[in-house]
Amino acid sequence: MLTKRVGLYLVSYSGGGAERELIYLANEFSRRGYAVDLLVHRDVGPLRSLVSKNVNSIIIDKTYLADISVLIRYMRQAKPLFILSTLHMPNWVLAIAKMLSFTKTTIFWRVVISLSNSKKNNKGFISTLLPICYPLLSRNVGKITCVSKGVADDMITNFSIKPESLNVMYNPAYTEQIHKLGIEVVEHPWFGKGYKTIVSLGRLSIQKDYKTLIHAFKFVYDVNINARLFILGEGPLREDLLSLISSLGLSEVVSLHGFELNPYKYLAKADLFVLSSIFEGFGNVLVEALALNIPVVSTDCPSGPAEILENGKWGKLVPPSDIKRLSFAILNTLESHQSKDTLVRATEFSVQAVVDKYIELVNEES
Structure with a gap:
């Protein structure tokens, strides 16, 4: 009996959630006995170490034009059950390769963020191409996987995508490995030393709106001098955020x-996790905080947080960019004692469940 083969097409091994999710899926398919090929556009980034030794990495490391020829050859020779891609450029490149391959290979896209918000908050040619490429190239795609209902609704309403082309499938945000990673030792003095440590996690970008979080934390600190804010992530706004922290007199109590x-060894020891984004596709780190039973405060941004937290059942939701409401929610949550077993909710977003759904999709397409 021939081993079933699947392909996953990845930009790089960089530290983003979309890349991490595809690696989790690759590892799980491999664990189930599939032959897995991870086709990688650029051989850079720290997540390479997360890839299972049983996953075959095909490094392209050239231009996206070169990727098209590699993908065409891969479809014709390897004949995978399907190829899955994520993020704008890989999605479009895979669809073009599928069209030019003249094969029956099934391809799936993952759309991990609201396209309208992506277009509004980004500049350059990719932003310009969003309303052109997604409707045009989606004709070659078996199914478009949207990571939340909000992302799917946006594609239907604003990008002329037919509802029957879409499939809502939440991110594979929970893996049991997070518990092992969470117990690793942390040497930082803010953890386990009597402080109320608030953790946030994500790229230092406009999307994550750390300026609002830092301003809200100023109110929190004025009430509770034991509060500390610990932000994990890198990005283009580092210097701007450092200037803001300094201007507010918070340099000793806020850490970038x-x-x-x-990051889970820090998250697991936090008193509170805060997501302050103005938009998301899903919000993986909310699931990760729930898995570690850490109280959560999140903006009710489009889209994902309200779906994950079931409209406030599993954590407080506040309007985006609302400094006052965010600070009150943080203070109230720090002062309360969480009694819910939030791991129960997190397991509903497991990598195993997502792989099951992709197998169902393949069976429907065949």
Whole structure:
């Protein structure tokens, strides 16, 4: 009996959630006995170490034009059950390769963010091409996987995508490995030393709106001098955020810690996790905080947080960019004692469940 083969097409091994999710899926398919090929556009980034030794990495490391020829050859020779891609350029390149391959290979896209918000908050040619390429190239796609209902609704309403082309499938945000990573030792003095440590995690970008979080934290600190804010992530706004922290007199109590391959050892020891984004596609880190039973405060941004938290059942939701409401929610949550077993909710977003759904999709397409 021939081994079933699947392909996953990835931009790089960089530290983003979309890349991490595809690696989780690759590893799970491999664990189930599939032959898995991870086709990688650029051989850079810290997540390479997360890839299972049983996953075959095909490094292209050239231009996206070169990727098209590699993908065509791969479809014709390897004949995978399907190829799955994520993020704008890989999605479009895969669809073009599928069209030019003249094969029956099934391809799936993952759309991990609201396209309208992506277009509004980004500049350059990719932003310009969003309303052109998604409707045009989606004709070659078996199914478009949207990581939340909000993302799907946006594609239907604003990008002329037919509802029957879409499939809502939440991110594979929970993996049991997070519990092992969470127990690793942390040397930082703010954890386990009597402080009320608030953790946030994500790229230092406009999307994550750390300026609102830092302003809200100023109110929190004025009420509770034991509060500390610990932000994990890197990005283009580092200097701007450092200037803001300094201007508010918070340099000793707010840390822009930078990127960590294992942020979960910090998250697991936090008193509170806060997501302050103005938009999301899903919000993986909310699931990760729930898995570690850490109280959560999140903006009710489009889209994902309200779906994950079931409209406030599993954590407080506040309007985006609302400093006052965010600060009150943080203070109230720090002062309360969480009694819910939030891991129960997190397991509903497991990598195993997502792989099951992709197998169902393949069976429907065949």
